[in-house]
Amino acid sequence: MSRAGRMWGQMHCIGGLATISLMSIALNWKAPLLVEYSKDCHACEILDKRIQDDQYRVISEVIYYNSWIYLVPNSQLREKIMQVAHDSPLTGHQGLTKTYRAIRDHFPWTRLKDDVLRHVRECDTCQRNKGEQTHPTRLLQPLPIPERKWESMSMDFITGLPVV
Secondary structure: OOHHHHHHHHHHHOOOOOOOOHHHHOOOOHHHHHHHHHHOHHHHHHHOOOOOOOOEEEEOOEEEEOOEEOOOOOOOHHHHHHHHHHHOOOOOOOOHHHHHHHHHOOOOOOOHHHHHHHHHHHOHHHHHHOOOOOOOOOOOOOOOOOOOOOOOOOOOOOOOOOOO
């Protein structure tokens, strides 16, 4: 089995806590997460078991809050998680709501919806392929026929014609 397959197996054995696989974020996802934990006071207190709270669990050096993987505030992994949930070929640029729900169920953080909204608005692929938000056009209606000469007169102003 490949290294990636073993890592996915390890993540899956944790109990399905992360269906958006951290393995797909990067083959070496754990190292950056542990570095972020080492720089965060709250994470260090949880790892050192100075915080006694049943909502926090540590499995293989990864902190879980309830059933979610704990990310430190301003984690660099947040952007990678949004890229996987929105930009990957498997998800296919699903838009704000589906991207938000996919992340929210496994990696919630403060102001998640704002971050996902910003990410989707800045997505070049989504902006190029976005559908129009206008109402469909109706059938053209003919102009009424004038009853007398010169009753109705119109003129088109065409500018930018070449000089002859």
